[in-house]
Amino acid sequence: MSESTELRHRNQTKSSTRLTRKARKLDDRAARQAAAVKRPGPRGWFGRGRGESSIIQPVDEWRGTTVQVCGLFPFAVGSGTPMVGVPLGRHLFTNATVCADPISWFQIAKLISNPSVFVLGLPGLGKSTLVRRMALGLSGFGVQPLVLGDLKPDYVDLIDALGGQVISLGRGRGHINILDPGEAREAAEQLREAGYAKLAKQVLADAHGRRHTMVAALLTILRKQPPTDREESIIDRALKWLDEHHAGVPVLGDLLQVIQNGPPEVRAVALDRGDDARYKQITEDLEASLISLTSGGRLGETFAHPTDVPMRRDAPVVYDVSSIDDADQDLQAAILLACWSSGFGTVNVANALADAGLEPRRHYFVVLDELWRALRAGRGLVDRVDALTRLNRQRGVGMAMISHTMSDLLALPTEEDRMKAKGFVERAGMVVAGGLPGAEMPMLTSAVPLSRAEQELLGSWQDPPAWDAVSGREAEPPGRGKFIVKVGGRPGIPLRVELTDAELHINDTNKLWHDQSRTGRRGGELAAVTPLRAEAV
Template identity: 50%
Template sequence: MFGPNGGRVSYLDMPTEYRGTSKQVCGLWPFVVGAGTPMMGVPLGRNIITGATLCCDPIAWFERASLIANPSMFTLAKPGLGKSTVNRRMMVGLDFRGIVSLVPGDTKGEYTDLTRALDGQVIQLGRGMGSLNPLDLGEMGSAAQRLVGSARRSLLEEATGRRSTMVAALISIVRKAAITGDEESLLGKAIELLDDIDLGRPALLGDLVQLIKDGPDALRNMTLAEDEEQYRAAVKPLLKSLMSLVEGTLAATFNRQTSERLSLDRPVSIDLSSIPASEKTLEGAVLLTCWAEAFAAIEAHDRLTNAGLAPRRNFFLVLDELWRILRAGVGLVDRVDELTRLNRQIGIGQSMTTHSTADLLSLPNQEDREKAKGFVERSGMVFLGGLPRAEMDALNSIVPLSTRERELIVEWSIPPSIDNKTGKEMPPPGRGKFLVKAGANPGIPIQTALTQAEIQLNDTNQKWANRIAVEGTGGHDGPDAAVRLAKAGA
């Protein structure tokens, strides 16, 4: 270089890079380089390596971009690293696109504030708070009244099967053992018979118990009982389990009419945070029932849509804390599998979340372990946050990872350190960092970014002193501002 300040340059700084859509920067064409990450979906954060913005959600990547074959995602990461934050960001962006988000079982109350900020419905359930009747036809019953002919019969048959499955799952939870096939068949028949009785209200589990005790001929024939004594002996184990739901500690929750139905025209969160973590039986039972209720309501809406009686809607289901259900009882993996397998056919985008592969692979039954792995394998995309090195082999058997990808995930799992100047605990190094995997493609490492306004809705440590720190962000304050900011990029 010659002239003032000229001379030999031993190091050349990288030029400043700018990013924009083709419409925004059309005057700069031809572009130097194309976008390195997909720009379709809810904006989540920036690529840690390139700095490029990543827009991503399972519905957009399935429906609009055709990048995945199934509109679902599975998130694995240690506690406190931002799993729920990703789900909440997606809920806001999808709400802007008219997609209704449902959180059918928020065990920590992490989605309550956001749902209210979106003018959604919050249902609170727990000991002494609300109730769920597993025999209530619910939205399926309401939809069936509007249908005619074979469409109505088909929906009522589906409702009967779902209620039978739900009661069987509750029995598995209270027993801590799987229900037998004969018992489940008997339950299904008893529920059919109960539907033929005009009670003037939805039937309760207490009514089901009384029907089985009365022993109509249809039930006696199924047990092959030749006299009263044989019938009593055949149904005694089933009745004993049902009585735990009718008169035991779960009665106030499951042997009463449903206190509040789901509204499918706005976001919904069922807040279970009032259930103590020590009450694992109640928590698992309520969580699974809420999941079943949500899928049943969406199925009913889909039937009405097909008949031209309701506007078509897509839904985003956040199935958080999967491990709580899987550990609640034997055979529940099958129940979850039945609920979630047909999400694509009825317009559901789905997000399942748990802490580690150990939640899936530590189940006592080998068959259950294989089915639990299928939840991840069938997901269109997988979000991997910080996980310990000990899990890498098990994780790699489910989601193929390169050596560098595994090292990244392990680095993000390092515990937080102490700031020497302040003496306070610093944020975990892996907070907000995720590796986004879609099929066998290389993962996209991202750092999710919260605006200052989103902190109020995303702080899941409100009872602790170490608040979530936000660096380099500004903007407006308050929940409504947070919703507007996140929607702006969707």
Template identity: 45%
Template sequence: MGPRGWRGPGGGAWDLLPVPPSYRGTSVQVCGLWPFAGGSGRPLVGVPVGHDLETGATVCCDVINWFRHGLISSPSMLVLGLQGLGKSSWTVRQILGLADQGVIPLVLGDMKGEYGAVIEALGGQVMRLGENQRLNVLDPGAMGAAADRIGGEGGAILREQALQRSAMLVTALIQIVRRQPLADWETTLINKGIRQLLERRHGAQEPPTLPDLAYLMTHPDPDLVRAALAGTVEEFLDATKPLARSLEALLDGPLGRTFSGQTTERLRLDSTGVCVDVSAIRRHSDDVKAAIMLATWSEGYASVEAANALVEAGLDTQKHYLMVMDEMWEPLRIEGAGLVDKLDGLTRLNRNDGVGNIFITHSLKDMESMASLADVKKARGFAERSSIVVTAGLAKEDLRALSEVKRMSEVEIATVASWSTPAGWKQRMIRDPQTGQTRPAPPPGAGKVLIKLGERAGIQTQVTLTAAEMDLHDTNTRWLSTP
């Protein structure tokens, strides 16, 4: 008997052997098919993201479950790739897969408006910040509300943290306007002024605002005068004139529309997900984008800290969050704004806060475009601290730079680089079977990613979105054409 059957009289051989169908399932689902089942060498922990391009095996991956099961030391992921090759599609799969497991997605600063429909489909909250929406940076917000519920020493500590966060944010906004750091005494006065305003308004229906702080700096009380080591009000006004001018410039400039009044809508962590859509400011100046992104990050992490404080006080149950930061490197490039330091501090404690992070950018060049060498090193630290690096198609030069952070073999570099190059010049269009409209077909490398974990060989994965995911996340709607 040969490999194709019996030959000779009475026998029979197959010239063409059919390929038997293959099915994927859990050990519970296929246990009755033994011994016609084969195990997978790929991790089956986490969100199913696609299939292995080499073996066809199912690939599962996400920062929360891999951290919970000890596969990674920190729940952080860096996603890289050229535009249109599937970075946001990968992220949508992460959001939906983890939301199904009770993890709350927080998209902090959706610069292109790509995730709002996904969060709405989950029944979550979509905040559209930038046009006719205001954010009060002096509002204690979720931290203040949690402090009132906790009470006692724990509430006082949380209220102090809320004050320090407001002072940090006001300082950073002034640095964005000035493009240089504040003097130490100016930071002290801002802290002192905010403390006075919050104490006066404690228990009031509305918290103080930035215009209140600007007024206080031009109409100081004796405590504020003494804090500046001034003998008289006139001496105080003369010494603090640069600070007063900076506050007025902040309020009268393009940032005033967003930061000069009470918060229009507060972020709610009791929802199934949150997306802060800032696409309205995408074509605004770098100053506006940097300020609003910074305020968005601060509001998001403050809300998580407040939720965790309630858990520690026994007033709520523990929740886990997935922070998604897309296109985050654009505002970080502003020299003197301090955004790199701010984000560096926020993300270092993600493990202790019950938060998983997904950072999304095009390549490491985005991180290296900072004006300061110190900022460049800190920005590269985001990549170095990311336990998982997921890269779609990139140029070889970018991949070699990435290899300095997460070592890649020459075969991996060549493979991933090939995903960014079309095979030929043939036009590629697809037609929607329901509407009959046509659009450009996805690039040949779309959805192909390499998952890198430490020194392990990368997992080449093909991500295929379901029809429901495609309906929620179609980035080519403006290119639709009728037949």
């Protein structure tokens, strides 16, 4: 074979090999295309003229229990929301039922380590309605709601509907005796008869400490500064003298009389050195303050008389203090402290009797609504709430604290109080947030981790309602009844609170706007205007 023939043969061989490889590639591609034709994509057959769908209709969904839908496996999926606790409403995105309350999530579900909830949101978006639903549901579980100072009032109708106790306090509306040990004496006697002398002693010591603390708190509010160490010792010894020598329940006037008379036990701690003139000089300021508390001074006579309505421990209770004007901050602070002292004193008695087996164990759901108003009302209230938030788990009580924004908590006069108030949110077992302005997000996220999507959702709920030209009134605000439940760093649960028809009459906080007819001028005559209809969340 010549050289030219051999070269021609090699080129033909190479060309044939290339054609063979190309044919194989074409065959493989055709095979892949054929396989692809047998498998349509998620939107249908891919390609021009093949009927691909640009919009997919969502599949129909039905909700049911695991017993009802167990036969539909694998087409059934879990709701993803807790089903333990009070049913609050429905999930905004999945429409699943959302159940939540601080006591059930702490005691049963073990989802939180502290039985407390902090609720934040702008006014009019349903914060109190959410907490009323929790209180109503918990009452059905056997937990007693305690509203220790209703400033609006928002809970009177609920407690009354539950057959509970409504105690009204204020100028000319009722009295609360801060020296009344409540049921502590009767409980101590029962404990002694049952052989629990040590527990009885603890109950009486707790009652004495509460009375001493309340007298010192009233003096602090009245004077704008706390009493001196010597005055505290005089008050302590005078209260013990009353317990030993006074028949019945003493009042502040009896305490004043003991200090004026100056028995030897009181003079000993006053360090009068046997000099009567020196004793009067030492007790002069204390005597003047007690006279102001008993003779209708700045705090009125609310604390100068026996308690009108003793608090019960076996029923829901609300202290209605709505008659006190917001400008009367000193009286607000004093009455709130007295209500808290009375309420937690009753809880302590109930726990002691339950420990001894003399009564069934009771749990309580304490509501501190409008917390920002209480914290600003006077010195000592921040420390009081701070102590409650740290000990509520040991006391066997759940707690709900409600405020508008983080700015309200951080507007306290001292940096120490501001840090304590921020700690209320940080220590809460669960935080429920409603509509909030964007300026609140940095402060809120410093206490509770919020994703960007959650922040945007909260911001969208704070918009005001729009005017509906068809109905001639404002449409419902976009954030009314909508909240996000946050527990630590877990994703929030967005929900909308839904009320039953039976709850509507106890959730109207605008009664003064609905119960009266308004009149207006039209054509020179007085024409009746239809009253506004109550809009419930």
